Amino acid sequence: MQDETMAIAAEYNSEAEAEIGKSKLDSVGIWSTIRNEYMSTLYPVGTMPAQLVVRADEVEKARIILKKTK
Template identity: 65%
Template sequence: MQDDTLVVLAEYNTITEAEIAKSMLDSAGIWSTIRNEYMSAIYPIGTMPAQIVVREEDYEKAKAMLHHR
């Protein structure tokens, strides 16, 4: 995975929202991870949102999946 380019798919104010989105992507076979997971829990809401990050080649499919959520 070292050669993969990662892009931010979505930002969420709570870890719970980010985990739900990640779970949906995982169930569709789309690799994702959460950035700022712990920082978003420490700082006030909106200061440092949790970001869902996916591989660049999965971006469009992942975006469509979360759009229908």
């Protein structure tokens, strides 16, 4: 995935919330990863959010999936 252009699909205040979002995307076949997952646990809420990133060509689909399943 290093050669792919990545985009932020969502930001979360905790690693746990990001993992839930990642699971939702995994279930529909959208590859994702969490950026800042460890840093978001070390810093105060909102300082460094956990970012759920996907391939840029799937970002809109990912955002729709994440909004539908809130």
